[in-house]
Amino acid sequence: MDSSTNDTDDEETGAREVEVPLRLYKAVTVFSTMFAVAFVVGGFIVLDTATRQARLSLSEMDLPLAILGVAMIAAGATVYAFATRFRAEGMGKPKDDSDEPTNNG
Secondary structure, eight states, rough: OOOOHHHHHHHHHHHEEEEHHHHHHHHHHHHHHHHHHHHHHHHHHHHHHTTTTTTTTTTTTTHHHHHHHHHHHHHHHHHHHHHTEETTOOOOOOGGSSSOOTTTO
């Protein structure tokens, strides 16, 4: 890998992160995790209901309900993925961007 590719990766990583005050970071972390878990668990419950605990054949299951369940699972994953972009003002950079050697454990 040449140095220009490495610089581009560093710039893209920094552009994806949003630095916010600690209080906002805590709120984003708590509520996004709560919503993500609720959507994923709820999506599996809805999907389980649509397939009657995977006992129905494909033609017998409630397709709109199954699609809703899958959409809820995807929404939960999306909420969690976007929430990981935030970091507090005092937090360190990702390990790739730090000045520490990579052999520290």
